[in-house]
Amino acid sequence: MARAALSADAVVDVALRLVDEEGPAALTLAAVASRAGVATPSLYKHVRNLAELRALMSVQIMDDLAERIGGAVLGRSADEAIRALMTTWREYVVEHPHRYSALVQTPEPMVARAGQRLVDIMLAALRAYGMEESEAIHATRCLRAAMHGFAVLQAENAFQLPEKLDETYDLLIHMVVTGLRTPLHRT
Amino acid sequence: MARAALSADAVVDVALRLVDEEGPAALTLAAVASRAGVATPSLYKHVRNLAELRALMSVQIMDDLAERIGGAVLGRSADEAIRALMTTWREYVVEHPHRYSALVQTPEPMVARAGQRLVDIMLAALRAYGMEESEAIHATRCLRAAMHGFAVLQAENAFQLPEKLDETYDLLIHMVVTGLRTPLHRT
DNA sequence: CAGCTGCGGCTAATGCCATTAGCTTCTGAG
DNA sequence: CTCAGAAGCTAATGGCATTAGCCGCAGCTG
Numbered sequence: 199m200a201r202a203a204l205s206a207d208a209v210v211d212v213a214l215r216l217v218d219e220e221g222p223a224a225l226t227l228a229a230v231a232s233r234a235g236v237a238t239p240s241l242y243k244h245v246r247n248l249a250e251l252r253a254l255m256s257v258q259i260m261d262d263l264a265e266r267i268g269g270a271v272l273g274r275s276a277d278e279a280i281r282a283l284m285t286t287w288r289e290y291v292v293e294h295p296h297r298y299s300a301l302v303q304t305p306e307p308m309v310a311r312a313g314q315r316l317v318d319i320m321l322a323a324l325r326a327y328g329m330e331e332s333e334a335i336h337a338t339r340c341l342r343a344a345m346h347g348f349a350v351l352q353a354e355n356a357f358q359l360p361e362k363l364d365e366t367y368d369l370l371i372h373m374v375v376t377g378l379r380t381p382l383h384r385t
Numbered sequence: 386m387a388r389a390a391l392s393a394d395a396v397v398d399v400a401l402r403l404v405d406e407e408g409p410a411a412l413t414l415a416a417v418a419s420r421a422g423v424a425t426p427s428l429y430k431h432v433r434n435l436a437e438l439r440a441l442m443s444v445q446i447m448d449d450l451a452e453r454i455g456g457a458v459l460g461r462s463a464d465e466a467i468r469a470l471m472t473t474w475r476e477y478v479v480e481h482p483h484r485y486s487a488l489v490q491t492p493e494p495m496v497a498r499a500g501q502r503l504v505d506i507m508l509a510a511l512r513a514y515g516m517e518e519s520e521a522i523h524a525t526r527c528l529r530a531a532m533h534g535f536a537v538l539q540a541e542n543a544f545q546l547p548e549k550l551d552e553t554y555d556l557l558i559h560m561v562v563t564g565l566r567t568p569l570h571r572t
Numbered sequence: 573c574a575g576c577t578g579c580g581g582c583t584a585a586t587g588c589c590a591t592t593a594g595c596t597t598c599t600g601a602g
Numbered sequence: 603c604t605c606a607g608a609a610g611c612t613a614a615t616g617g618c619a620t621t622a623g624c625c626g627c628a629g630c631t632g
Contacts (some may be wrong), residue, residue, distance in 0.1 A: 345530065
């Protein structure tokens with residue numbers, strides 16, 4: 199092997215830091231290369247193209263998120279697990295708002311697989327409610343929709359009023375937990 | 386006035402049709418100009434730049450949505466209004482998935498104002514629950530988060546499993562309505 | 573009716589960016 | 603010591619947004 203100054207992981211890392219600091223719009227290969235102290239075309243030795251870099255970033259983000267959330271849910275069940283899950287998710291977004299809005303859900307298998315880990319954690323947390331499989335899948339989707347929607351809107355600064363976001367999120371958690379507990383008698 | 390073949394509105398219209406048919410990635414000034422039967426720089430006579438075109442598109446989309454939803458909510462109250470609101474929103478997304486994912490929530494005042502119309506409609510629908518103002522604002526945010534999250538995930542094709550999306554959305558509506566009805570005793 | 577003015581179009585030019593081609597250099601295995 | 607290949611580089615290409623500056627026509631003015 200030749201000098202291993204750089205690697206795919208290292209490039210992704212630089213790109214993530216760039217996005218954290220300067221926002222998703224600042225993500226260009228030129229900027230990443232400059233930060234990595236390398237000429238732009240050199241990046242192609244580690245990453246197929248910009249689209250792949252984006253995908254790799256998404257995978258990394260989802261893995262981070264999955265690790266944190268997996269830990270948070272561990273040992274809790276039902277309502278407490280859901281609360282922990284949602285709280286942890288939001289903490290991540292607050293910590294890295296730009297990073298979250300750089301997330302792309304492409305149909306790429308690599309990204310899909312990383313997303314699957316998150317879905318699995320949610321499904322596991324929902325098993326505690328004694329749902330059958332199909333029911334749990336619907337519930338997972340709702341959970342995802344609620345969290346993701348909130349996260350995206352917050353990352354985009356779409357909540358302008360002075361009301362505290364933490365309180366809103368408490369209400370959202372309450373909605374989800376209540377909705378999971380209350381039987382659905384065919385809408 | 387000289388020949389009025391084109392106008393800002395017409396450009397936005399062409400751009401929206403382009404996005405509907407070819408997806409958000411196809412939105413380039415070159416493509417819009419070509420569809421409009423005009424040279425690229427001519428667009429600048431009607432639109433300041435690409436960013437402004439995007440913002441104008443978002444405004445147009447939100448206005449469409451607000452008009453539909455306003456009509457759907459009219460004359461219904463409480464749960465029924467919320468159900469109608471959520472159903473109508475989703476219908477729009479299903480009809481124009483690309484268009485929805487082209488939505489940008491910039492901090493631009495123009496876009497914010499259009500978003501405000503939507504928020505106002507939601508707030509009005511929530512008044513029926515007898516909430517005080519601040520409570521209604523938190524509830525509106527949750528409503529938005531849930532709908533927007535679901536819409537974004539669906540537009541991105543993030544729901545892969547065979548379970549029917551309509552059923553999931555019914556569950557989401559149920560969650561929201563139940564959550565609004567059930568008192569929050571401090572999380 | 574002649575002339576002016578400004579709008580809305582055009583062509584040409586610039587500069588950034590992603591991507592490709594092809595050369596060079598350094599490293600580590602044999 | 604040699605050699606292969608990995609990882610870097612420079613140069614070149616083509617797409618795109620954006621800017622500058624020119625042209626012609628509509629409609630008002632005299």
